[in-house]
Amino acid sequence: xxxxxxxxxxxxxxxxxxxxxxxxxxxxxxxxxxxxxxxxxxxxxxxxxxxxxxxxxxxxxxxxxxxxxxxxxxxxxxxxxxxxxxxxxxxxxxxxxxxxxxxxxxxxxxxxxxxxxxxxxxxxxxxxxxx
Amino acid sequence: xxxxxxxxxxxxxxxxxxxxxxxxxxxxxxxxxxxxxxxxxxxxxxxxxxxxxxxxxxxxxxxxxxxxxxxxxxxxxxxxxxxxxxxxxxxxxxxxxxxxxxxxxxxxxxxxxxxxxxxxxxxxxxxxxxxxxxxxxxxxxxxxxxxxxxxxxxxxxxxxxxxxxxxxxxxxxxxxxxxxxxxxxxxxxxxxxxxxxxxxxxxxxxxxxxxxxxxxxxxxxxx
Numbered sequence: 001x002x003x004x005x006x007x008x009x010x011x012x013x014x015x016x017x018x019x020x021x022x023x024x025x026x027x028x029x030x031x032x033x034x035x036x037x038x039x040x041x042x043x044x045x046x047x048x049x050x051x052x053x054x055x056x057x058x059x060x061x062x063x064x065x066x067x068x069x070x071x072x073x074x075x076x077x078x079x080x081x082x083x084x085x086x087x088x089x090x091x092x093x094x095x096x097x098x099x100x101x102x103x104x105x106x107x108x109x110x111x112x113x114x115x116x117x118x119x120x121x122x123x124x125x126x127x128x129x130x131x
Numbered sequence: 132x133x134x135x136x137x138x139x140x141x142x143x144x145x146x147x148x149x150x151x152x153x154x155x156x157x158x159x160x161x162x163x164x165x166x167x168x169x170x171x172x173x174x175x176x177x178x179x180x181x182x183x184x185x186x187x188x189x190x191x192x193x194x195x196x197x198x199x200x201x202x203x204x205x206x207x208x209x210x211x212x213x214x215x216x217x218x219x220x221x222x223x224x225x226x227x228x229x230x231x232x233x234x235x236x237x238x239x240x241x242x243x244x245x246x247x248x249x250x251x252x253x254x255x256x257x258x259x260x261x262x263x264x265x266x267x268x269x270x271x272x273x274x275x276x277x278x279x280x281x282x283x284x285x286x287x288x289x290x291x292x293x294x295x296x297x298x299x300x301x302x303x304x305x306x307x308x309x310x311x312x313x314x315x316x317x318x319x320x321x322x323x324x325x326x327x328x329x330x331x332x333x334x335x336x337x338x339x340x341x342x343x344x345x346x347x348x349x350x351x352x353x354x
Contacts, residue, residue, distance in 0.1 A: 004141060050315050
């Protein structure tokens with residue numbers, strides 16, 4: 001049976017993405033390759049920045065990652081310890097139902113959930129507010 | 132690729148069984164697709180791509196497809212699970228946003244080719260209809276001469292073709308499960324991808340049919 005029990009959605013402010021990448025390098029198994037973990041650029045309205053032409057302003061960087069319980073604990077703990085203002089949602093890996101989320105997102109457990117739901121929860125929480 | 136993945140595990144590599152060394156790999160945990168048992172009617176496993184950032188890079192193929200309308204053919208077993216823009220396969224350049232190409236589903240209705248060259252010239256070729264939540268096989272060819280023709284064929288029968296002359300593209304990566312612009316994910320695929328095959332030429336009609344039949348049998352579609 002797989003040890004990968006959680007699907008973790010994480011958004012970090014673009015100004016902190018280098019710190020978040022360093023944390024991922026230390027916590028996740030891929031070493032330096034993990035610097036690319038937070039690689040989904042999002043505009044202020046949390047739409048994908050790269051679906052727009054030109055040079056859109058990126059506000060948050062996102063990631064969707066399959067992790068073990070140990071990796072989940074260490075990653076979120078290390079992001080907090082590094083002062084990264086991460087917004088996150090934890091889903092069951094098999095059913096992709098909500099388990100928990102960052103307090104600001106006020107998630108209820110047990111709901112079917114996808115990436116767009118996480119983005120909507122961040123919008124509802126009034127984030128992001130800076131570029 | 133030293134440790135075989137089990138169902139539910141992230142997949143960091145898929146070996147090239149042709150002997151050509153075109154292994155598909157991904158070193159970043161968040162970008163790895165997930166192995167799913169019995170993903171297709173044949174009972175074979177597949178890779179689940181999360182529609183956010185998952186993708187595999189096929190070693191060495193992107194570079195040899197750089198140039199002026201360099202021909203190639205890709206065949207792929209897939210199941211799209213939603214109806215937004217999703218790229219199954221792409222070519223890109225890590226240094227610039229301009230040159231890229233992709234084979235993508237358009238709002239769950241069609242499969243289309245899109246290419247953009249070093250000078251920002253873009254062209255799109257619409258293809259046949261995609262069925263959401265159904266296992267299908269696509270064979271897509273580019274750069275067939277004369278006329279620089281591209282073709283998209285679903286399940287060996289539904290075919291659309293047309294001219295798609297873009298010009299020179301300098302690409303350095305061949306991606307399964309997304310396209311990339313300047314190394315950043317674009318239209319990430321959400322659904323399942325099984326076997327794929329890549330050729331550095333435009334296959335003939337008979338060869339396209341053979342490839343489609345092989346992939347349909349692999350998927351259990353009763354070709």
